[in-house]
Amino acid sequence: MVIRLIIGALMIGSVYGVVGIGYGLIYKASGLMSLAQGDMLMFGAFLGITFYKYLQLPFIIALLLTMIIMFMLGMFIERVMVTKLIEKGAQTVYIILCTISISMILQNSSMLTWGSNVLQFPAIFNSASVKIFGVSVAPENLLVLGVGIIIMVALQLFLTKTKFGISMRAAAQDEVAASALGINVPLTKGTAWGIASMLAGAIGVVVGPVFGVYMSMGAMIGQKAFAGAVVGGYGNMFGAIIGGVFFGFLETFVSAYLTSNYKDFITFGILIIVMILMPKGIFNEEVME
Template sequence: MNTALQLIIAGLAVGSIYGLIALGFLIIHHATGIVNFAQGNMLMVGAVTSYLVVSQFGLSYFVAIPVVVVVAVLVALVFDHGLVRPLQRRGAPVYSIVVGTLVFGIILAELAALIAGDQQRGVPPLVPNDPISLAGLSVRPQTLLSVLVAWAIVVGVWFFFNRTLSGLSLKAVGLNRTGAEVTGIRVPRMLTIAFIVSIVITCIGGLLIAPILGAGPRMGLELGVKGFAAAVLGGFDSVNKAMIAGVALGILETLTAYYLSSAYASAIAYAVLLVALCIQPLRVQIMSRRTA
């Protein structure tokens, strides 16, 4: 019983990061109607940046965290002004923009490989990581920190979208862009905010997961698929559902790796994604038309 609980706690930590990736997918999709397939590699940027600052330059996480945020904002601005807006101005169809996001992610991975090396590397924990006893279980502080920060971000995002003027304006843009423009909302500015919020959240997820899984330029694709699976499983319409789906996926993956084989763990996300797409493809399509 204790073993199963330990595995569930470990899955909860990793699954919470999957939920953050899903949250990044949702924010951009609601604002623009596109699916950003570079999302996983944006998490990789956060992980690799934290590795460079902490392990290569020997600085503390007090420096690494703001550096990760600044890098995330720069990536968001390049993504918005260098890819999405030029394609939209040319009247490119949605699928062309989606392919563009995939290429953007590949470019990020290749740049990371050139800068940090094409290897998966360990990253020191954010806090002293000696196991602590909690209700008879042995829990590492890094695991608890990842879960707490991930869910704190969810609460913060909910507050932003439901209790701030910018968040409410962004929701209006997602529901009806033309109507938002008529009411005086500066739609381009709101879209830039959406990209920044989405990518900053995802990069912070990379910083949190780097001490658990390591950091490397090739980690983004697999993690991105798992985050996308969580988003689709949650219906692409709810932050809470996406986070719960991400946690469920993380727990399922951890239990599978222990009780069956680690060789099956990665296949779980692909199977879940396939099933989710088969069960509820229409909901995603309807949302794409509504937010386009």
């Protein structure tokens, strides 16, 4: 029982962590906040089920195609919408409203395209379950956990070991100095939005077989991922992971040993307490000016 709960908590915690990383990546790269990450996950799940179920493509191809499309969508949003608003002198609150509008557009376009019913993602593996310490676990749950870990590690390596990743970090710290050194700051910002969108879409594809695919699936995931990012220290990548896993364990064990009716109440109640006691989060992340 406990092993199954731990695996489930790590699985959903990795989902929150990956989406939370997207929030932090956008914030670090551009100093802005996007509230559309949850619906990016939802839209990626719909793309994935289209490629895999309806077009009969191999799962890995469906996943890669979804990631490419979501990356381009993220860059399009930043380059065509967000940048234009900034050039017009729009305040930060208007950027946030823009991302909320994008979220609504994604939801409604998904409903018009795929309908409002829950779509069942076909099985990815031939086996219905695998044994871990004598406990039967669905392989799709392990896939979510594995993909989440791979994404987190790959992103960390990209940001710290590649020339472009280091350029992104430099541009996030000081745009003027980065530009003086020849770094294409607009490109780094657009890439950050693209990567955040791509990560959400990728985790949406692998979580689809676990929860099904439906229009509102990204709403609560996005909110809890945001909560995890705040608790960890908004903008801190490791903080987003720790915060996401924390909420994954919290809601899993509250549902198992207390009640599932109030798990969201407890989750967001703790978020408020953390915001009051530790406004900079667990990692004491400084607010960007």
